[in-house]
Amino acid sequence: MDISNPKHREIAAFRLISKMPTLASICYKYSKDQPVMYPRNDLSYAENFLYMMFATPCEDYKVNPVFAKAMDRIFILHADHEQNASTSTVRLAGSSGANPFACIAAGIATL
Numbered sequence: 001m002d003i004s005n006p007k008h009r010e011i012a013a014f015r016l017i018s019k020m021p022t023l024a025s026i027c028y029k030y031s032k033d034q035p036v037m038y039p040r041n042d043l044s045y046a047e048n049f050l051y052m053m054f055a056t057p058c059e060d061y062k063v064n065p066v067f068a069k070a071m072d073r074i075f076i077l078h079a080d081h082e083q084n085a086s087t088s089t090v091r092l093a094g095s096s097g098a099n100p101f102a103c104i105a106a107g108i109a110t111l
Contacts, residue, residue, distance in 0.1 A: 003097055012100040021045065025052035046071035086110040 001008050022039055029036050029052075037052045047063045049071060055061035090107035094100065 001099060003099060009100065016100060016104055018045075021049035021052060025049065028053055044068065044072075046075060 001012060003009065026036050035057055037055045037057070039048045039052060043051055043063065046068045050063050050067055051061060086107040089110040090103045093103040093106045
């Protein structure tokens, strides 16, 4: 990845954002000693998050549209208004020109 190439940075950003719900749901499922649910291409971002968090392989799971809409709003508000220690760490590491994946790893370590 060439950090000075805007297209490479954009692709990295899309990949990082798209994997966050998967990582969070895997951590949750692991903590509950439940099997991991993989994302589905037919669901939206918030619907996928809810599906991966609360579905189980042995039962059919239908995402509640009200919850999905609420999660969409929560994700937007969190992304727009949060400036905690991990966010500051990612921004500080990113300002040095570091690899975006390394910056996110630094932010996660700060949590």
